[in-house]
Every structure is written in C-alpha cells, then in structure tokens.
Amino acid sequence: MRLRLPAERPTEPPTGYKIAHPVLSQDGTRAGFTGVSLGGALPYAVLDDASCVYGLRHRPPVRRCDCGFHCVHDRAAAEALLCTTEHRSAVLLEVSVLGAYIRFERGFRYARQRVRSATAGPCGCGTAAVALADAGWGRPGWRVLAPCCGGCARGRTSVSLAGFARLAGQGLRVIAGSAGADRPFTELMSADELGVPELAAEAALLQARLDWFQSQLARLGEHGAGGGGQG
Structure with a gap:
C-alpha cells in the first residue's frame, strides 16, 4: 500500500x-x-x-x-x-x-x-x-x-x-539592494591605519610599476635610435 x-x-x-x-x-x-x-x-x-x-x-x-x-x-x-x-x-x-x-x-x-x-x-x-x-x-x-x-x-x-x-x-x-553598506574585502585603509607590512607592500608595488615604466621607456628609446640610423 x-x-x-x-x-x-x-x-x-x-x-x-x-x-x-x-x-x-x-x-x-x-x-x-x-x-x-x-x-x-x-x-x-x-x-x-x-x-x-x-x-x-x-x-x-x-x-x-x-x-x-x-x-x-x-x-x-x-x-x-x-x-x-x-x-x-x-x-x-x-x-x-x-x-x-x-x-x-x-x-x-x-x-x-x-x-x-x-x-x-x-x-x-x-x-x-x-x-x-x-x-x-x-x-x-x-x-x-x-x-x-x-x-x-x-x-x-x-x-x-x-x-x-x-x-x-x-x-x-x-x-x-544596498551597494555601499558592506565594506569590500580589499577596501583601502587610510594613511593613519597603515603599518610597516602595508607600507612595505605599497613600496613593492610602486617599485614594480616604476621598473615596468623604465623598461617601456628603454624599449621606445631603442626603437627610436634604430629608426634614426636607417635614415
């Protein structure tokens, strides 16, 4: 049954x-x-x-x-x-x-x-x-x-x-629905909240960007020099 x-x-x-x-x-x-x-x-x-x-x-x-x-x-x-x-x-x-x-x-x-x-x-x-x-x-x-x-x-x-x-x-x-009520996981901290680890990470990021910028300038300089030699 x-x-x-x-x-x-x-x-x-x-x-x-x-x-x-x-x-x-x-x-x-x-x-x-x-x-x-x-x-x-x-x-x-x-x-x-x-x-x-x-x-x-x-x-x-x-x-x-x-x-x-x-x-x-x-x-x-x-x-x-x-x-x-x-x-x-x-x-x-x-x-x-x-x-x-x-x-x-x-x-x-x-x-x-x-x-x-x-x-x-x-x-x-x-x-x-x-x-x-x-x-x-x-x-x-x-x-x-x-x-x-x-x-x-x-x-x-x-x-x-x-x-x-x-x-x-x-x-x-x-x-x-609320968009700004929840703090994002990667929300930036204010300068007063930054400690040594955070500052070191920011410095490393800035250095990496500077290195990339210098490499791009060097590449453009090489192309420019080569183009001038060819007349």
Whole structure:
C-alpha cells in the first residue's frame, strides 16, 4: 500500500524566494521575469500560472514531471545563487505560493504565483542601482534587463525601478539592494591605519610599476635610435 503525505491547508499562501532576470517587452509596454534554469525560455508576469515546459497538457505541478514554478524556503539560499557568475545580474524575488504545490526539503514546486517584491543588486560598477537596463541579450519579443546605475544606463534601453514596477503591475515592489553598506574585502585603509607590512607592500608595488615604466621607456628609446640610423 502506498503511503501519502497529509494534504496541507494553510490559512495563508506560503512565502518563497527565487532569483530571476527582469524582462521588458519589445514595445516597452509590459514587464515580467524569466527564470534562470528550467523554463527560462518562458517569461512570466507578476501574477501568473505555470505551464509545462515540455508542452504536455497536464496542469502543473505533476509528480512525475519537472513542470511548475520553483522556489526555496530560505531567503539566504536564494541570495547564495546570486554569487555565481551567470546569475550576478539576476534579481531576488519574494513570492507567494498559490494553488496546488508540492513541498520539498528546500522549497516548493507549484502551480501559480504572485511576485510580491524584487530586490535589484548593485550595478556592475558597484554603485547602487537606480534603473534596469538592457543586459545585451534576451528572449524572442523580450529584452532581459540588469540592475544599473544612472551613469552606466546612458545610451541603453532602460526603465527606472519604479517604472518597471508600474509596467509589471499587481502591486509589485522593486527595491534597490544596498551597494555601499558592506565594506569590500580589499577596501583601502587610510594613511593613519597603515603599518610597516602595508607600507612595505605599497613600496613593492610602486617599485614594480616604476621598473615596468623604465623598461617601456628603454624599449621606445631603442626603437627610436634604430629608426634614426636607417635614415
């Protein structure tokens, strides 16, 4: 006899976390998201129903299929995915799990979702994002966007965080994550904080740069002398 887990009947929708790429329609009138793994070719709206990525006519989620929206229980687990190279420009989503769902150890696979908030990380230059700009790739009919500061967004198709939330609708909140709150690992110390080891390292670096500069001058001088001898 097959044992079944008891059915859950929560009083309010469970909350989950995931990462995704924000997208803007080709005509600039609609906004949504596209996933980073299975189903990434199917952009979805803030409030949307899942469909089977294999084209089967069943309603997700089905136990013997991978279809449906996916999310994790823990926000930190979703944030950890943003550390990987291919996901650096993605945003962190907080979602409400709606409809039928299957609970796993680390998250849910489910039929319907509402994206409540999207947190955009810093621009590639390290400055806090004020807009979402064309990332240089996309899906048919959709431009993928990436968090961007005002300076780096110049000359690129872009939309402000508030503008993206307005286009997406359904009460979505788009938040800029902190960029300067955490001190970088290689932050320079002030002169008063430098000790003998730090000063020695700075001196070695300056000497190496001086040696390179002198070698470049010597090389240019040799070329100049040779060119003069040839008339």
